[in-house]
Amino acid sequence: MNTPLPAPDRHMLRRHIADLGLAALDQTYRRFAADPVAATSWTRAQFRAYHGDLHESLGGPLHARTVSRGEGPGFRYENVLFESHPGWEVNATLYLPATGEGPFPPVVVSVGHSGKQFVNYQFPCHYFARAGFAAIIFDPPGMAGEKQPGNDHFDDGVRCHLTGDTSGRYFVGDTLRAMDYLATRADIDTRHGFACTGVSGGGHSSIYAALLDDRVTAVAPSCCVTRMGSIMYERNYSCCPETMMQGRLRDGLDDAHLLGAIAPRPLLLLYGQGDEVFHAEDTRQAAADVRTYYAAQGAAEQFSAFEDTCGHAYTLAQAREFCLWLQRVWQLPAGALPSDDPKDYALLPVESISCHPNQQVNMRSLTRRRADDLAAQHAAPTVERLRAQAQLDPATPAPQPVALNAGQRTWFHDWREWVFASEPGITVPVSTVTCPDATATLWHLDAAGRLTLAQRGGLLMQAIGHLDRNGPQANLLAADLRGWGETAPATSPYENVSWGSPDRTLGYVGISLDAAVETGRIRDAWQLQRTWPVQPRTVLHAVGAAGPVALHLAALTRAFSAVVLHDAPASYADLLATAELAWPHDLILPGVLRHYDLPLLATTTGCPVHWLNPRDGAGQPLPADECARRHRPGVHWHHGVNFDAHLALLRKLLYTNLP
Incomplete structure (x- = not known):
């Protein structure tokens, strides 16, 4: 009688991936422990390399134009379109204080896996404008906003890897170009640089923008920081391709390492006790590591953390904390801040903040264009090329x-x-x-x-x-x-x-x-x-x-x-x-x-x-x-x-x- 065959190993591949990932994380944590200053410099260089020719791709004209204007309680707003990648239109809403000609200090608010019309994004922007800031916000590719066709985070995002690119270039690219646009306006005060904030995926875009552009002088990501060993290799959370750029996990770069590489620039970490995605205990551990990395660079006072009582959200309490912090680190006049009671805020109708961007240019179309350009250089692969x-x-x-x-x-x-x-x-x-x-x-x-x-x-x-x-x-x-x-x-x-x-x-x-x-x-x-x-x-x-x-x-x-x-x-x-x-x-x-x-x-x-x-x-x-x-x-x-x-x-x- 034949010996019974062993049961199939349905966990082999996942275990193999986790072993590789955990080993890489361990090596990088050791690198940071040995020399945090050198490690943060290395992190910045690696992260910029992941994005290839991003800055060159963003170098074209903005072709900015105003679509419409409106007013709300304590603020006014403009809907504008400008180009990020060639032909790719960013559908931005710029919130400004109700009175005064400025110039106003700028806050770039990146949206996560959602749309700029929702409460997580409108209410903080309303608050920032009431507090005297200019806050610009825009939809990410895909999701629930105005830029859906050809921009699916998953189907279109993973296909970017075929040309050796990360889909993250299309998320953080909009954040970088928002700064370019704001810099053209006379009513924006760029003397202090730019502050970036956002929740969830928008928080990631804020972090990435800071790592790619030194014009970002203050960063406040919300509900997006975790420990990869926990969320990725223990809980098997299905993250999006734009955060998984090729080489990042090979280099063992945890969220804490990316945040540490922002030093000595001011950093405010916002998170919720009840966050159902990025668990608070993981964020607390990451914050402790970041505090160590900032201290090693003589910038301990430049790192702050605020633990909210919320879940996965950007609350008005966080918006208030952000404004207090930004007034301090930018040495702005400490004026009275508006109410942070949600009852004092109302959502604008979706139609009033719509920009109707061109949807013909998107992640997939730009990746196809890059593939077509590359195809002109193709040659029959040698065995050596295939081995590589x-x-x-x-x-x-x-x-x-x-x-x-x-x-x-x-x-x-x-x-x-x-x-x-x-x-x-x-x-x-x-x-x-x-x-x-x-x-x-x-x-x-x-x-x-x-x-x-x-x-x-x-x-x-x-x-x-x-x-x-x-x-x-x-x-x-x-x-x-x-x-x-x-x-x-x-x-x-x-x-x-x-x-x-x-x-x-x-x-x-x-x-x-x-x-x-x-x-x-x-x-x-x-x-x-x-x-x-x-x-x-x-x-x-x-x-x-x-x-x-x-x-x-x-x-x-x-x-x-x-x-x-x-x-x-x-x-x-x-x-x-x-x-x-x-x-x-x-x-x-x-x-x-x-x-x-x-x-x-x-x-x-x-x-x-x-x-x-x-x-x-x-x-x-x-x-x-x-x-x-x-x-x-x-x-x-x-x-x-x-x-x-x-x-x-x-x-x-x-x-x-x-x-």
């Missing part, structure tokens, strides 16, 4: 497979289950189905599970002649690379929300760790062929999201006789061409479009490549005419292929002369 993309070291020892059972004869084939360690912490389950009379081998990769297409005598069984007494027969090798099939991560409690899923959490965190899940899968596949060397007449078959990994394996080895991709992405550029992204977010290979795309990669495999029913970014088949247009010698695009035609092609490639 996959972070693959040829000196890595080949793994030794471990048999999980003694094997079982079924009709004409011997079934056996294996596992091998691709790298520390990552194991890959493998099924081999072998026949002494086999004349060919079929390799199979499928994100849905290595034997999904074998069930009930499915495609794989028919392709290898599992029940064919007299017909040709082939061997089968099928593997679950990390995060697929038996190793697909279990859903964590925090991922049971509309924006959450394991592929999103691990996709974003993996990219930020510079350990992208898809990069690891390519290494798994490479280790697979080192464990079971590719034999003559071996066809590599992949389904759906496994297609890109299969192409990379074929190009790295140039050992397969043919590659067949079914329902796979047609290209990385196609992932950018649709409003919807129907593919798992951990499929994203960061920076790949800086060098090549899948069709060009297919030309380097040294064998025929067949794309059956190739799919676009929304998961829809490419039209027949588009498949015909893409056809190249050795790279065949097939439209409308049914099961019988699919099986016939596999059997032809396995058992007859190759074309």
Whole structure:
């Protein structure tokens, strides 16, 4: 009797990611403990590097114009449009004191995952204007504001990584350009610089703006500071891609480190005792670290913290504390402050603060434009380029497979289950189905599970002649690379929300760790062929999201006789061409479009490549005419292929002369 197989490890990938992340955090905390001054300087340099050519991208004309004006109790306001990235319009509302010509000290209020029309944003801005400040506020990309199409934080945000960019450039870019706009106005007093504040994601934008621009001289983030070890690696909270820029978690940069790097500029940390997202106990610990980092730079008096009684919110109590603090650090006249009783405030109607920005230019359109510019420089990738993309070291020892059972004869084939360690912490389950009379081998990769297409005598069984007494027969090798099939991560409690899923959490965190899940899968596949060397007449078959990994394996080895991709992405550029992204977010290979795309990669495999029913970014088949247009010698695009035609092609490639 065969030994029972071990239970699938549904926590392997999450545990692996957490181990990498916690080790990086520990190293950086040690760096800060050893030399806080040098560590904060290093942090600023690293953070600016994550944003690449952001400042150059923001260097164009503002094209500012006023859309409308209005008044409220104790304030007046202007709705204005100006450009951040070229063609990208920021829909800003500038709140000013009701009387006086100024100039007024400026406060830039970045909105979080919401819209500027809601109470968390209107009431603080009303308060700031009543207190004598000029407060400018604007919607973030996507969410509940005026800039939704093409700006989904998740679908459009993660796709920015294809061109090697962070979606954060489109959030913090608006904050930086708001300062550019305010600096053009005679009624704004910039002698003290700019103050930045905001709640949740708006707090992050405030922090990031301070790290990227020294014009920010006072920072007050609200309800956004935590400890990554807690929220990310213990609770598995699904954060947004814009905070997970590539390299940040690799460098072990916790929120406390980013805040410490703002020193010696004044910093006020606002948070709520009942915050349901960023727990107060984590924020308190972060605050203690920040206080240490400020003290090490001789700026202990420049750091303050205010613990509110609220939840995840920017309250009028926080607004009052902010104004008192800003009067002190900017040495402004200590005038009487307005009431902080919510009953004394009323929301303006949404229509009165709407700006109607151009929505044709957005994260996705700008990423597509960057991808098009990069495509003009593409060249067929060399093996060295592919190894670099996959972070693959040829000196890595080949793994030794471990048999999980003694094997079982079924009709004409011997079934056996294996596992091998691709790298520390990552194991890959493998099924081999072998026949002494086999004349060919079929390799199979499928994100849905290595034997999904074998069930009930499915495609794989028919392709290898599992029940064919007299017909040709082939061997089968099928593997679950990390995060697929038996190793697909279990859903964590925090991922049971509309924006959450394991592929999103691990996709974003993996990219930020510079350990992208898809990069690891390519290494798994490479280790697979080192464990079971590719034999003559071996066809590599992949389904759906496994297609890109299969192409990379074929190009790295140039050992397969043919590659067949079914329902796979047609290209990385196609992932950018649709409003919807129907593919798992951990499929994203960061920076790949800086060098090549899948069709060009297919030309380097040294064998025929067949794309059956190739799919676009929304998961829809490419039209027949588009498949015909893409056809190249050795790279065949097939439209409308049914099961019988699919099986016939596999059997032809396995058992007859190759074309």
